Amino acid sequence: MADSQLRLMAVHAHEDDETITMGGTLATYADRGVRTCVVCCTDGKLATIVAPDMPEETTRPRLAEIREAELREALRILKVDEVEFLRYGDSGMAGTPTNFLPDAFWMVPIDEATGRIVAQIRRFRPHVVVTYDGNGGYGHPDHIQTHRATLLAVEAARLKPLYKDAGEPWRVQKLYYTAFPRAEFERMVETAKAAGMEPPFGEASADEMEFLTADEDVTTTIDTVNVIGRKRDALRAHHSQISEDWPQLTMPDEVLKQFADEHFQLAMSRKPAVLPENDLFSGVEAS
Numbered sequence: 254m255a256d257s258q259l260r261l262m263a264v265h266a267h268e269d270d271e272t273i274t275m276g277g278t279l280a281t282y283a284d285r286g287v288r289t290c291v292v293c294c295t296d297g298k299l300a301t302i303v304a305p306d307m308p309e310e311t312t313r314p315r316l317a318e319i320r321e322a323e324l325r326e327a328l329r330i331l332k333v334d335e336v337e338f339l340r341y342g343d344s345g346m347a348g349t350p351t352n353f354l355p356d357a358f359w360m361v362p363i364d365e366a367t368g369r370i371v372a373q374i375r376r377f378r379p380h381v382v383v384t385y386d387g388n389g390g391y392g393h394p395d396h397i398q399t400h401r402a403t404l405l406a407v408e409a410a411r412l413k414p415l416y417k418d419a420g421e422p423w424r425v426q427k428l429y430y431t432a433f434p435r436a437e438f439e440r441m442v443e444t445a446k447a448a449g450m451e452p453p454f455g456e457a458s459a460d461e462m463e464f465l466t467a468d469e470d471v472t473t474t475i476d477t478v479n480v481i482g483r484k485r486d487a488l489r490a491h492h493s494q495i496s497e498d499w500p501q502l503t504m505p506d507e508v509l510k511q512f513a514d515e516h517f518q519l520a521m522s523r524k525p526a527v528l529p530e531n532d533l534f535s536g537v538e539a540s
């Protein structure tokens with residue numbers, strides 16, 4: 254791999270999180286010649302199966318395998334270069350007994366999970382890493398574990414004495430969290446109501462939505478309007494998880510184009526950042 258090439262790594266918990274939160278961003282940077290890699294921490298085997306043609310009894314035993322194939326197809330559509338599966342067990346939704354299953358990602362010692370991600374960072378050598386915020390976006394234990402391990406791994410990856418068997422040190426220049434701004438949610442609800450459509454999240458108010466990011470924490474906006482068709486196709490590739498009534502699949506094209514921005518929160522930058530910004534790589538040096 255040429256050392257002058259910029260590299261972007263996204264660390265996610267389940268197969269589909271990458272497309273839902275930043276599929277347009279991955280496609281946009283892939284098109285610009287940035288090398289891209291998605292790390293998926295769990296096998297996603299406890300997720301609700303929404304596809305009507307996938308009966309629970311026959312699908313559930315194969316769900317981990319199905320979701321890997323779905324992710325590979327989504328990433329092919331987005332033109333992501335690499336995918337790595339850490340294959341920890343899905344922990345299930347917060348507050349459920351599956352959180353404590355012996356193979357659950359939530360039960361993995363943080364030091365071990367961090368080491369696995371350090372190895373990925375030192376292998377791929379990303380300039381920019383993206384993961385979730387401290388609430389994992391919406392409180393899912395696998396997302397919180399992914400956040401914690403990635404945060405520690407970004408720091409540990411540059412320190413030679415740590416995880417000595419995980420490769421040569423690598424210094425990530427910027428770390429971001431995915432974000433869904435509160436103002437964007439409110440604009441979505443207003444747009445739907447004005448068009449006589451059902452609001453995408455029902456009647457719930459912004460105060461009831463725990464996945465929203467405070468507007469003042471949103472630092473970075475990526476315009477993905479040129480790749481929204483591919484993001485839609487990638488959402489559809491996650492057939493077991495995303496049904497045809499998903500908001501971005503039901504919106505008319507003209508409405509969808511008004512919501513083509515993806516948002517991020519800058520968590521760490523080695524250089525002083527100029528905010529707000531519209532490029533994850535602003536201020537980043539390739540070599």
Ligand SMILES: [Zn+2]
Binds near residue numbers: 270
């Ligand atoms: Zn998830």
